[in-house]
Amino acid sequence: MTQTYTPDRPLRVAVIGSGPSGIFATEALLKQTDLPAQVDVYDRLPTPYGLVRYGVAPDHLTIKSVTRGFEKTLGDPRVRFLGNVEFGTDLTHEDALAHYDAVLYTVGASSDRRLGIPGEDLTGSMSATEFVAWYNGHPDAAAREMVLSASGVAVVGVGNVALDVSRILVKTAQELHESDIAAHALTALDASHVQDVWVLGRRGPAQAAFTTKELREFGELHAAEPVVKPEEIALSEAEEAAITDNTKKKNVEVLRDFAAREPEGKARRVHLRFLVSPVEILDDGQGRVGGLKVERNRLDENGNAVGTGEFEVLPVQMVLRSVGYRGVALPGVPFDEKRGVIANDEGRVTGRVGEYTAGWIKRGPSGVVGTNRKDATDTVAHLLTDAKEGRLPGAAHPTREAVDALLAGKGVQVYSFHDWLVLDAHELAEGQAQGRPRAKVVHRELMLGHRKA
Ligand code: NAP
Numbered sequence: 143m144t145q146t147y148t149p150d151r152p153l154r155v156a157v158i159g160s161g162p163s164g165i166f167a168t169e170a171l172l173k174q175t176d177l178p179a180q181v182d183v184y185d186r187l188p189t190p191y192g193l194v195r196y197g198v199a200p201d202h203l204t205i206k207s208v209t210r211g212f213e214k215t216l217g218d219p220r221v222r223f224l225g226n227v228e229f230g231t232d233l234t235h236e237d238a239l240a241h242y243d244a245v246l247y248t249v250g251a252s253s254d255r256r257l258g259i260p261g262e263d264l265t266g267s268m269s270a271t272e273f274v275a276w277y278n279g280h281p282d283a284a285a286r287e288m289v290l291s292a293s294g295v296a297v298v299g300v301g302n303v304a305l306d307v308s309r310i311l312v313k314t315a316q317e318l319h320e321s322d323i324a325a326h327a328l329t330a331l332d333a334s335h336v337q338d339v340w341v342l343g344r345r346g347p348a349q350a351a352f353t354t355k356e357l358r359e360f361g362e363l364h365a366a367e368p369v370v371k372p373e374e375i376a377l378s379e380a381e382e383a384a385i386t387d388n389t390k391k392k393n394v395e396v397l398r399d400f401a402a403r404e405p406e407g408k409a410r411r412v413h414l415r416f417l418v419s420p421v422e423i424l425d426d427g428q429g430r431v432g433g434l435k436v437e438r439n440r441l442d443e444n445g446n447a448v449g450t451g452e453f454e455v456l457p458v459q460m461v462l463r464s465v466g467y468r469g470v471a472l473p474g475v476p477f478d479e480k481r482g483v484i485a486n487d488e489g490r491v492t493g494r495v496g497e498y499t500a501g502w503i504k505r506g507p508s509g510v511v512g513t514n515r516k517d518a519t520d521t522v523a524h525l526l527t528d529a530k531e532g533r534l535p536g537a538a539h540p541t542r543e544a545v546d547a548l549l550a551g552k553g554v555q556v557y558s559f560h561d562w563l564v565l566d567a568h569e570l571a572e573g574q575a576q577g578r579p580r581a582k583v584v585h586r587e588l589m590l591g592h593r594k595a
Pocket residue numbers: 199202256257298299300301302303304306343344345349350351352356419420464465466467507508509510
C-alpha cells in the first residue's frame with residue numbers, strides 16, 4: 143500500500159550526522175510544503191554542528207556564525223536533535239529502517255588519507271585531522287597528550303587544512319586567546335618551541351588547493367612571517383597563461399609578494415615550498431621524527447609531479463600530513479572503498495530504497511561549508527520525489543515515542559537540543575569571563591552534566 147503523509151502521519155526522516163550537510167538537508171525538508179515532514183537529527187557526540195565546531199579553525203569565527211541558522215533549524219518543532227547516539231550500536235541500521243520512512247547519512251569524513259612513505263608511524267608524525275581535533279577540543283582527541291617540543295614542523299599538502307594547522311602552530315598565545323581554541327591546546331601551544339614550519343606542495347604554486355584569503359593571513363601574523371623561494375614559484379609564460387582559475391591567479395600574486403619581501407626577523411617562519419614530495423620520515427634513533435627527506439619535482443605535460451632524483455632533508459621533529467580527509471564506512475551501509483564514500487547515485491544509496499546520503503560522505507572531502515547546502519538540497523529532492531511517487535517502503539514504528547522507547551531500552555543517554563543550548567550558554571558565559579569568545583567543554587562526561595532542568 144502506498145503511504146500517504148499527513149500532519150498526523152508525517153514523512154519521518156532520520157538524519158545521521160549533525161554537521162553542515164545534515165542540517166542543510168533538514169532545512170530543505172522543512173522548507174518544502176508538499177509533504178508534512180518530521181526529522182530526527184542524530185549525532186554520536188552530545189554537541190551538534192560537526193566540523194563547524196570541531197573542524198573549522200578556532201580563529202575563523204565568522205565561518206562559525208553559520209550556526210545561528212542551524213539553531214533555527216534544530217529548534218523547529220518538527221525537528222529533534224538526538225545527541226550522544228551512536229549509529230550502528232545505539233541506533234542500528236535495522237532500528238533506523240524500522241522507525242523512519244527515509245534515512246539520510248551525513249556523517250562527513252572522519253578519517254584521513256596517508257602518505258604511504260616509510261616512517262609515517264614514528265612518534266611525532268600524525269594527521270592534520272588529529273591535530274585539528276585536538277586543538278578544537280574534540281572529546282575523542284582532548285585526552286591526547288600533544289608534545290610540542292619540535293622546533294621544526296613539516297605540513298604535507300597545500301590545501302586550506304594545511305594552512306589552518308600551520309597558522310595555529312605559529313600564532314602567539316595572545317592571538318590564540320581571541321579564538322575559541324580549547325584551553326589545553328592554548329596552554330600547550332603557548333609553551334611550544336616551534337620556530338619553522340614547512341608547508342609542502344608536491345606541485346607548483348598554480349596548482350595549490352588553498353584559497354587566497356587564507357594564504358594572505360600569513361603576511362599578517364604577530365610573530366611569524368612567510369618565506370617563499372622565488373625559484374619555486376617561477377612560471378614560464380605558457381604556464382602563467384594556462385592559469386584560468388581566478389583564485390589560483392591571486393594565490394600566485396600573493397606568493398610573489400611574499401617572495402619579494404625583505405625578512406622581518408620575526409621569531410617564527412612559515413616556509414611555503416613547492417615542487418617537493420616527502421619520500422621518507424627519518425627516525426631520530428629513538429622512534430621519533432628526526433627529519434623529513436623530500437625529493438624535488440618537476441611538472442610533466444599533464445601537470446603531474448614527477449621526481450627529479452634531487453633530495454633534501456628538512457630539520458623537523460614533527461610531521462603533519464594534510465593530504466585530505468577520508469570517509470569511514472557505516473555498519474550496514476554500502477561503501478565505495480576506493481573513493482572513501484557511501485556508494486550512491488546522486489545521493490540515493492546504491493541498491494537501497496529509502497536510504498540517502500549527502501555532504502562529504504556522498505561526494506568526498508571537498509568544498510567549503512556552504513557547498514553542502516546545494517549538495518544536501520539535491521539529495522533531499524530525490525528523497526521527496528521517491529516519497530511522493532510511493533517508492534519508500536514505510537516505517538513499521540513511525541513515531542517519536544517508539545524511538546524514545548527503543549533508546550531508553552538500550553540505556554542511551556540522549557542529549558537534546560535544549561541540553562545543548564544549556565551547554566552552549568555555559569561555554570559562552572565562561573568564555574566571556576575569560577575575555578574569550580567561548581570556553582569549550584571538552585570531556586564528554588562533563589558535557590553530559592549540562593542539561594536542561
Ligand atoms: P584539499 O583541499 O583537497 O588539499 C589536499 C592537498 O594535499 C592538496 O594540495 C594535494 O595536492 C595534497 N596531496 C594529496 N596527496 C598528496 C601526497 N601524496 N603528497 C603530497 N601532497 C598531497 O584538502 P584539505 O586541505 O583537507 O581541505 C578539505 C576541504 O575543506 C577543501 O575543500 C578545503 O577548501 C576545505 N577547507 C576550507 C577552509 C576554509 O574555507 N578556510 C578551511 C579548511 C578546509 P594535489 O593537488 O597535488 O593532489
